[in-house]
Amino acid sequence: MKSKEIRSKITDKAKLELSIEEVEVKKPVGNEVLVKMQASPINPSDLGVLLASANPKTLKKEKANFPKVSMDIDKSHLPFFSKRLNKSLNIGNEGAGKVIETGKDSKHLLGKIVSVSGGSCYSQYKCIDPMNCLEMKKGINPKKAAAGFINPLTVLGMVETMKIEGHSAIIHTAAASSLGQMLVRVCNEDKINLINIVRRDDQVKLLKSIGAKIVLNSTDPDFLKNLIKAIIETGATIAFDATGGGYLTDQILTAMEFATSAMEENSPISIQGYSPYGSSAYKQVYIYGGLDPSPLTLNKAYGMNWNAGGWLLFPFLTALNEDRFEALQNRVKKNIDTTFKSSFKKTIGLEDVLSLKYIREYARTGTGSKYLINPQIRSANK
Numbered sequence: 001m002k003s004k005e006i007r008s009k010i011t012d013k014a015k016l017e018l019s020i021e022e023v024e025v026k027k028p029v030g031n032e033v034l035v036k037m038q039a040s041p042i043n044p045s046d047l048g049v050l051l052a053s054a055n056p057k058t059l060k061k062e063k064a065n066f067p068k069v070s071m072d073i074d075k076s077h078l079p080f081f082s083k084r085l086n087k088s089l090n091i092g093n094e095g096a097g098k099v100i101e102t103g104k105d106s107k108h109l110l111g112k113i114v115s116v117s118g119g120s121c122y123s124q125y126k127c128i129d130p131m132n133c134l135e136m137k138k139g140i141n142p143k144k145a146a147a148g149f150i151n152p153l154t155v156l157g158m159v160e161t162m163k164i165e166g167h168s169a170i171i172h173t174a175a176a177s178s179l180g181q182m183l184v185r186v187c188n189e190d191k192i193n194l195i196n197i198v199r200r201d202d203q204v205k206l207l208k209s210i211g212a213k214i215v216l217n218s219t220d221p222d223f224l225k226n227l228i229k230a231i232i233e234t235g236a237t238i239a240f241d242a243t244g245g246g247y248l249t250d251q252i253l254t255a256m257e258f259a260t261s262a263m264e265e266n267s268p269i270s271i272q273g274y275s276p277y278g279s280s281a282y283k284q285v286y287i288y289g290g291l292d293p294s295p296l297t298l299n300k301a302y303g304m305n306w307n308a309g310g311w312l313l314f315p316f317l318t319a320l321n322e323d324r325f326e327a328l329q330n331r332v333k334k335n336i337d338t339t340f341k342s343s344f345k346k347t348i349g350l351e352d353v354l355s356l357k358y359i360r361e362y363a364r365t366g367t368g369s370k371y372l373i374n375p376q377i378r379s380a381n382k
Helices: 044-050 075-084 150-164 178-190 201-209 223-234 248-263 313-319 322-334 356-362
Strands: 002-010 015-024 033-041 055-061 068-072 094-102 113-117 125-128 133-135 169-173 193-198 214-217 238-241 283-287 306-310 346-348 371-373
Touching: 002 044, 002 075, 033 113, 055 356, 094 125, 133 322, 150 169, 150 178, 150 238, 150 313, 150 322, 169 178, 169 223, 169 248, 178 193, 178 201, 193 201, 193 223, 201 214, 214 223, 223 248, 238 248, 248 283, 248 306, 346 356, 356 371
Parallel strands: 169 193, 169 238, 193 214, 238 283, 283 306, 346 371
Antiparallel strands: 002 015, 015 068, 033 094, 033 125, 033 371, 055 068, 094 113, 113 133
């Protein structure tokens, strides 16, 4: 079977090429299933592969037998993309669609709506192992199931990480995102204290309207003071930072140090209990996104018992035992249209992904700006 899909390539001439190419999709055998892809979100993690650091203002159409455009990339960035130079990559970390054909061992999935992961989701058809599928309950359409993997399992992964590492509350940045809203709902359901950090007052109102109890605006003059107070109230010593740059990680660790020092009986804040190593409480910030492209700055004003590092969903899931992973999936499946619901600004077609008009829109990573691709249509305007 032929299938059209979005592909991205960075050339050694400092060009990023986006194209729609036709590929052959294998017939499912064994337990494999063939999914007709009908909805796939453009997540921030997809944008890194799709557009890299290309300048949309330089977009131009290329002569080819298939739709193709190119954009310029700063030549100084090429070393960062050395492993993908001149390689055409398929894109799309997750999506959803209908199972239209199966191998002999997966007949029970025929005709079912499934959420899928594993790459190449910006494609009309995808042959995949059922291990990368999540069968949806009756009444759930592909649009509702489109974001059934990355954000829901990231949220549950954060909560699991908190529990496994012995923390009792969470700090989350860029908290007004779709993922952030899911985390608010999960923490409320599980009675976990959550400190939400946003950048605008309207985002504060949004999160409070869905039940968030602590929402701080990082642009407020008293932000650090308010964060210290919130950490003392909740005991939060683990954070998940989606910005990945600038001073926010540093501010969180600083606030954790002040708060935990104040809470300790022999506090380094008091002269009698002074310790050159800071508080004894372990402080952890995980960076799981890169919304802030500026360098990450750490002033190390938080003693010695701290860590800042990366957190990735799939390595975390791989480390889970099978029963626990299945339990997380079942929770997502049961609550895909409530706790884990997602909203999208617009649904576009494959050709729209190559359009300057839509590139300018879907490249934005702000709250409420996420786009959905339906690979079965050429364009939202046709």
